[in-house]
Amino acid sequence: MAQSYATDLLHLIQGPPGTGKTLMLAHLAQLLAQDGLRVFVTALTHRAIHNALNKIPQVDANLPVCKIGEERLTGDLNVPNFETFDQSHFAEKSGGDVVGATPFALQSQRLANVEFDVVLFDEVSQITLPLAIMGMLAGSKYIFIGDENQLPPVTTFSETEAAQTSIFAYLAGRGQETMLNITYRLNDVLTDWPSRTFYKGELKASDEAASRRLNLSPEATRWDFVLDPDSPAVFLDLCHTNTTVRSRIEAEVVSELVLSLLMRDVAPQEIGVVVPYRAQSRLIRSLLRRILMDDEVNKKLVVDTVERMQGQEREVILVSFATASQKFAAQMADFLFQPQRLNVAVTRPRSKLILVGSHHMLKADEIVPEHKETMDMLRDLDRQLPDHHPAQRGYQRVKATRKQIANYYRLLISIMLK
Structure with a gap:
């Protein structure tokens, strides 16, 4: 959390299953918005964006949060949705806020000419390099949250080639990353196989989760x-x-x-x-x-x-x-x-x-x-x-x-x- 908040340019957070990466995204959005910054939350799918945005009011119910997009795509969204940024009236407010949308919305009239201070990418293992660049053009500081051991981008490439097309794969191993290593979902038995197979034995169940039956x-x-x-x-x-x-x-x-x-x-x-x-x-x-x-x-x-x-x-x-x-x-x-x-x-x-x-x-x-x-x-x-x-x-x-x-x-x- 501290490294992501303090970074001048970018930070990569690897969040294995159940480690609370969405909750961390919500807390980061809160801290950044409280500093008066405009935060953009994005992902490949509307469902991932909704999941991230819905978590933010649970952390801070008073934080201005909305999504920009088509009304018909708001099925599981619990925060306000507007067809365009102008309809949100966020531009007229002082202080920080959080806006969610797909990277494609940045290249349309929905978010035309809107600038952001920080871009939070969720589920980045599914985001290709071109899509990431599309989102990065809207801000000046970037936090990438995801897990390369979960679903890769949907492409026509082979499994190996597909994994290499994600922004996560491009940034991993460059020294600006953190792995969340405590899962609050899986019990001790269910943690064992994925930990050994995908996370070098570093993933552990929390004390409360470990004994759950x-x-x-x-x-x-x-x-x-x-x-x-x-x-x-x-x-x-x-x-x-x-x-x-x-x-x-x-x-x-x-x-x-x-x-x-x-x-x-x-x-x-x-x-x-x-x-x-x-x-x-x-x-x-x-x-x-x-x-x-x-x-x-x-x-x-x-x-x-x-x-x-x-x-x-x-x-x-x-x-x-x-x-x-x-x-x-x-x-x-x-x-x-x-x-x-x-x-x-x-x-x-x-x-x-x-x-x-x-x-x-x-x-x-x-x-x-x-x-x-x-x-x-x-x-x-x-x-x-x-x-x-x-x-x-x-x-x-x-x-x-x-x-x-x-x-x-x-x-x-x-x-x-x-």
């Missing part, structure tokens, strides 16, 4: 061997084969697990389902609507792709891989097993991670050997054993037996016939 009511369900709070991370191997962008059995099991969590008093807004493909998300949402038959509950449940889940968190996250075809997994390895994508997927939960898939997916590198390193990384997650965490069972790999799956289908049919 899933709190369940005493009702018993047939999926309690998966929901067990003493196993914060589970890979549920359904042993199916030959599925590609959607898997009916995974969707059905995920839906039943969601139902079991609800039966054990986990709030629907604390349950998230992450998938790689939209086809799988549509299938899961369709099944949940049929099983739950409660629009209010369904609205609170989140079933979405990795891209749209970045920046979000839930008490419980279920990941449905959908792909169980070794050949298809090999063809889609650059997308399906992209390290940053995996990192985002498995770091959304606070206390429970349930991976649902098939071990056949893990054999993709037998067809395409160049993906061995990535597949080894995923197999390392799968291989996490209790001896890594002697105080609890930690990561657990379980297979659903035929009897458990048969019992599940009987329950599902009975629910659908009611």
Whole structure:
């Protein structure tokens, strides 16, 4: 915080999952605006901008904050929005303020000829060098906040080339950076794998987060061997084969697990389902609507792709891989097993991670050997054993037996016939 606030030109903050980078952005915006400076908050997506702007009033409710952009794109925005800067009347006020918009707005009539003192970039791993320059032209001091181990820019380049196009990759390693190394989201077990795999073992869970475990009511369900709070991370191997962008059995099991969590008093807004493909998300949402038959509950449940889940968190996250075809997994390895994508997927939960898939997916590198390193990384997650965490069972790999799956289908049919 102090280094970013005091810098004369720029500073880079790496914020791994759950380390409070958005809260830090809000505090920085507050300090800078209190100094009478005009602060510009920007990111690649409207959702990221909204997330940053919404946090600022929680830090200082009296700070002038607004977004400049189209009214139709303000769905989850909690601060005022104006079509143009002139409509905001911020230009007539004395003192500092905070304005949010995309970099493109700077090159339009919305923010024409508006100058800023400081530019705060959020989610900079997704911002390309040209977009960053577009934003930098509006100010004279720059603070970049993000994480190169989360989703890179969306480009037509390969994974390696895409990572190199971000402003984060360009600035990293030049000595003007800080890494936030305490996660307030992930418990100790969930922190272990991303810390070792992406952050050189430096990421640690806070004291409060480390001991957090899933709190369940005493009702018993047939999926309690998966929901067990003493196993914060589970890979549920359904042993199916030959599925590609959607898997009916995974969707059905995920839906039943969601139902079991609800039966054990986990709030629907604390349950998230992450998938790689939209086809799988549509299938899961369709099944949940049929099983739950409660629009209010369904609205609170989140079933979405990795891209749209970045920046979000839930008490419980279920990941449905959908792909169980070794050949298809090999063809889609650059997308399906992209390290940053995996990192985002498995770091959304606070206390429970349930991976649902098939071990056949893990054999993709037998067809395409160049993906061995990535597949080894995923197999390392799968291989996490209790001896890594002697105080609890930690990561657990379980297979659903035929009897458990048969019992599940009987329950599902009975629910659908009611």
